[in-house]
Amino acid sequence: MDDRGLVDAVLDGDHDAFRLLVEREQVAVYRACLRIHGRPHDAEDVAQESFVMAYRSIGTYRGDGPLGGWLMRIATRQAFRRLGQRRPTAELPADLPLGAPGSDPVAATLAGERQREVRLAVAGLREPYREVVALRFFGEMSLEEIADVTKRPLNTVKTHLRRGLEHLRPVLGREVAA
Amino acid sequence: MTRRPFNPNEAELPRDLEPTVADLERYLADSAADPGADFADRVMGEVTSQPAPRRGLWAVLAGTWAGDRGRMALLAATVAAAILAVVVAGQLPGVLRSVGGSPEPSVAVPTMEPSPTFTITPEPTEPATESDEPSPSPSNDEDQTPGASDDGDRTPRPSASPTGSDDHSGPGGGGGDDGGGNSGPGGGGSSPQASDDSGGHSGSGGGSGSSGSGSSGSGSSGSGSDD
Numbered sequence: 001m002d003d004r005g006l007v008d009a010v011l012d013g014d015h016d017a018f019r020l021l022v023e024r025e026q027v028a029v030y031r032a033c034l035r036i037h038g039r040p041h042d043a044e045d046v047a048q049e050s051f052v053m054a055y056r057s058i059g060t061y062r063g064d065g066p067l068g069g070w071l072m073r074i075a076t077r078q079a080f081r082r083l084g085q086r087r088p089t090a091e092l093p094a095d096l097p098l099g100a101p102g103s104d105p106v107a108a109t110l111a112g113e114r115q116r117e118v119r120l121a122v123a124g125l126r127e128p129y130r131e132v133v134a135l136r137f138f139g140e141m142s143l144e145e146i147a148d149v150t151k152r153p154l155n156t157v158k159t160h161l162r163r164g165l166e167h168l169r170p171v172l173g174r175e176v177a178a
Numbered sequence: 179m180t181r182r183p184f185n186p187n188e189a190e191l192p193r194d195l196e197p198t199v200a201d202l203e204r205y206l207a208d209s210a211a212d213p214g215a216d217f218a219d220r221v222m223g224e225v226t227s228q229p230a231p232r233r234g235l236w237a238v239l240a241g242t243w244a245g246d247r248g249r250m251a252l253l254a255a256t257v258a259a260a261i262l263a264v265v266v267a268g269q270l271p272g273v274l275r276s277v278g279g280s281p282e283p284s285v286a287v288p289t290m291e292p293s294p295t296f297t298i299t300p301e302p303t304e305p306a307t308e309s310d311e312p313s314p315s316p317s318n319d320e321d322q323t324p325g326a327s328d329d330g331d332r333t334p335r336p337s338a339s340p341t342g343s344d345d346h347s348g349p350g351g352g353g354g355d356d357g358g359g360n361s362g363p364g365g366g367g368s369s370p371q372a373s374d375d376s377g378g379h380s381g382s383g384g385g386s387g388s389s390g391s392g393s394s395g396s397g398s399s400g401s402g403s404d405d
Contacts, residue, residue, distance in 0.1 A: 019222050044214060047213065161191075168202075
């Protein structure tokens with residue numbers, strides 16, 4: 001079933017159609033939320049909220065770009081919004097690494113600290129740079145998809161991405177550059 | 179889901195940004211986790227409790243008011259509408275009066291009048307305590323009536339007061355009677371009326387001034403003019 005047919009089915013009250021959408025996009029949406037939030041539990045909550053928001057407003061989907069991209073945009077926005085509402089004290093302890101380090105606890109702690117720096121750096125970007133960087137890297141969307149979903153010219157999206165990365169350069173890539 | 183590694187060529191990035199991209203890519207590789215097995219069930223459990231999605235404009239409105247921010251916007255809009263309604267309701271009588279025609283202004287003027295009389299009354303009350311002592315000499319009362327006429331210079335402002343004084347004629351009459359006895363203090367208070375009916379009950383207006391109610395003084399003046 002293509003995106004348009006899926007949306008029409010949902011609008012006709014077919015919950016199974018929306019389940020198809022959830023099962024198809026849940027991993028991508030969850031990972032994007034996890035990369036923004038850094039905590040699996042928070043990421044699941046935000047991803048669930050994003051799916052519910054998408055369900056409520058699925059009638060606004062006009063077919064500009066893939067439905068997954070439209071959903072990803074909702075999810076990243078919601079994730080950054082929730083991140084902004086999180087109390088600062090919650091960020092004090094270093095988050096555990098997201099991967100499965102398994103072996104060296106010191107390396108795992110350092111990796112967790114590094115991941116936290118990446119998240120904070122991206123979250124600290126201004127719009128529209130943050131959105132483009134998040135959709136491209138955290139949402140793993142192509143630049144063409146981002147251009148379709150955000151209704152911006154492709155060259156504008158490229159420019160936003162480049163400027164976003166330039167803003168991240170003082171924080172990220174230091175080890176490699178050194 | 180397959181990872182889509184970033185190719186710097188797709189965005190035509192300069193080479194000095196490659197370390198930054200590499201750092202981001204490393205972060206993505208470390209954060210490739212999956213949601214819980216029951217995630218889809220939990221989402222669908224939440225979705226089934228939601229109202230059916232809508233199409234077109236209704237969908238836009240529903241999307242706008244959804245979420246915490248939407249609820250706050252709705253609350254702010256409601257409060258703003260309520261304030262606007264109160265303001266409009268407050269102005270409504272004035273608008274109706276202005277639209278209503280000539281009979282209304284005569285009623286409207288007295289309502290405007292008390293504010294000037296209230297501003298004047300504090301002045302007479304202060305000399306009232308002093309003038310209680312010389313009150314035995316009625317000549318002072320007459321001396322004060324010119325003073326009142328000085329105040330009468332202000333009368334052009336409350337010149338509409340005679341119309342208002344008609345409203346206060348009831349209590350003002352009482353003040354006038356008292357004023358016969360305590361003519362002294364009233365000099366200031368009666369001043370607005372003294373100009374109108376100085377010949378009639380200038381002293382009486384003063385009496386009302388001693389009582390501290392300027393309005394009563396004005397009332398007496400009205401009755402004086404009737405006399």
